[in-house]
Amino acid sequence: MVVDPKRFLSDLFQAAIERAQPEKCIPQFLPKAPKGRLIVVGAGKASAAMARAVEEHWEGELSGLVVTRYGYKVACKSIEIVEAAHPVPDEAGLAGAQRMLELVSGLSENDTVLCLISGGGSSLLPLPFEGLTLQDKQALNKMLLRCGATITEMNCVRRHLSLIKGGRLAAACYPAKVINLLISDVPGDDPINIASGPTVADPTTCADALAIVQRYKIQLPTRALEILETGEGETPDASDPRLANVETHMIATPQLALETAAALAKEQGIPAYILGDSIEGEASDVGIVMAGIARQVASHGQPFSAPCLLLSGGETTVTINGRGRGGRNVEFLLSLALALDGQKGVFAVAGDTDGVDGMEEIAGAYCDATTLERAWRNGINPQLSLANNDGHGFFEALGDSIITGPTLTNVNDFRAILIDEAPKLDTTS
Template identity: 70%
Template sequence: MTSTPRDLLTRLFSAAVQAAQPEHCIARFLPAPPAGRTIVIGAGKASAAMAQAFERHWPGPLEGLVVTRYGYAVPCERIEIIEAAHPVPDEAGSVAARRLFEQVAGLTADDLVVCLISGGGSSLLPMPAEGIDLQAKQDINRALLKSGATISEMNCVRRHLSAIKGGRLAAACAPARVVNLLISDVPGDQAADIASGPTVADPSTCADALDIVRRYGIGLPPAARALLESGGGETIKPGDPRLSKVETHFIATPQMALEAAAAVAREAGVAPVLLGDRIEGEARDVGKVLGGIALQVRAHRQPAPPPCVLLSGGETTVTIRGNGRGGRNVEFLLSLALTLDGAPDVHALAGDTDGVDGQEEIAGALIGPDTLARAWALGMPPRARLDDNDGHGFFERLGDSLVTGPTLTNVNDFRAILVL
């Protein structure tokens, strides 16, 4: 290996992000042009970049609208781009959701709807079910984000309190043909969990959503609870005839990103060990487990001898207990550093591939054998910072934050632990 550990880790992250860029992966999934109109709709952090790539490669006329996160818009000629808030929805997203329904009203069997869906769409498409207002939706979203629930659990609740998610937008497109082009940001690549599945069938139920609410002690306003208890929030189920002409393709996934990073590692003479693309759980617990694996590599050359890099993806969670500036990737790294306890020749990077870890415009951070010593020298007790969920404050003061700006894609968390 000729580059520094930090340089190599940064190149691995860049390779993962580049592998998920819409421009690189959308062309091979273009559907056949229809006899009628082509309407493009979509939502997510990558949706604007997906729309731009689709425009470049589409051979015929088209029109449409997609909604993306503030700061993630890119210029399109025929597809309108609307920006809205993430992770807590706002009025701009509510307006965009209503306009998506307008886009697909009155279509015929000769028409084609192309749905460009990526992570973040749950917050970007707030259309509360009847009796629930936007403020209630925002409060429920904040409670879910703080609860420690998995992304699948959060999206189950969101689907059943929505008028657009859980296949409802796809049902509104009937009888047109619907082609979903998805960039997955969820463990296991479950289509119903990406942006809470506005254009795919959903097998989960209101009872499932209620179980999640009870499990995490999430307070619901009376109208929302009544909707779940009555079954009035049921989503569109598999086999519904309105979804008979829906087809779904994954154009980029976390596994693809890991494999791209692995190729760069091999070129650098470092053996990649892929631990999985769907690792979930509390970020600090995942830090302990992966730290233990890194120490096993150093002590026993298992599961691979050094030099190697342990690669993983998925989406961890953080149960917020403190008042710091947290994010799941920096929480993972701070826990990892404590587990490694200054072990020589172990370096790591963790970041969200969309460039935003938590609610900070910071993708993640890097650690090395000297991370804890430098923190103590600055008067920052690492354990206290972890207890306060202050990963961003910790790494920012060390100068080890990973800042990319908007990446215009999203295949969720990327973690690389380099053992030399």
């Protein structure tokens, strides 16, 4: 039996975050010194920490620019760090994207561009297509975040309305060699969906983006519709010769983070099972499904015997109907708690490995068999909190929020459910 389940689960979450720290995964992927210049560019919540790791392990000269989220800046000597807004882009991100394109223009085949890409880069590199404004991009991001679209769908639309995403940054580097070092925050680890793939070929089309817009009834500006309908926003695909000299390495992923947590749990005598590293869907629905599995383990010892740990990752979505404070991990956890309905011996943690769940500087939260009882005792209706999309307000009131501060990395959501009691079998019949 785990003596302190909350501490145990929080330690697993922290171990998953530590596994994805750039200082641990960057060095082995650094290239040999090029004949020409080494230019470092990048975007994402981990990009500044990635840049620092490059500087610490690179012996030659280098220069560059990366854009990261406000609060995620770290000191670098030769690489300029720009801070910008996430998840809704701002002027700082726009200026950073413009300067980044200028920086990689006019390079030679002897030069190498080292691209440091991580989650959050889509919002941090807003460079609207001709005829669109930053305000158009801001409005689009807000609509995409609210409509329930998956991250894959969101990024498809973003790519085809951008001058830097969907391989356009890599095309601008031509004829220099491009080496991508990616920290994945997306289900399936598809490079095109990490920061909307600024330096990889895009297999999707304007028609795909238009279908997504129509599916979710997103009201685009007239110019944006024109870009998609005419195919003007088509991005470089795998046949584009400008992308022939691009090399991509996945240096940290949700799966590796989950495996690290599983190994730590096993060291402490708790068998761990990874249910999936790319689980998607409505956060509240995933909570109900995971509760069903946990109850089966707790009540019947199936499909695993307790005590055990159920781990999962991915990126769920939240269709916003209320006016609460989000985000998807606490929405999952509140739904899980409601579905478990006080099930004894079940404890859970859910959080975003970047330290920010939704719009809040809160990574996630913790719940156990007493969660609902404590809520009612404090005058909080759990069902109403869930209906109002107010997971953060709910868990904060109970003192069960998990706050990490900026983690300087991002390998998506982390969910851990501990079932610490074996089923009590009826032996009288």
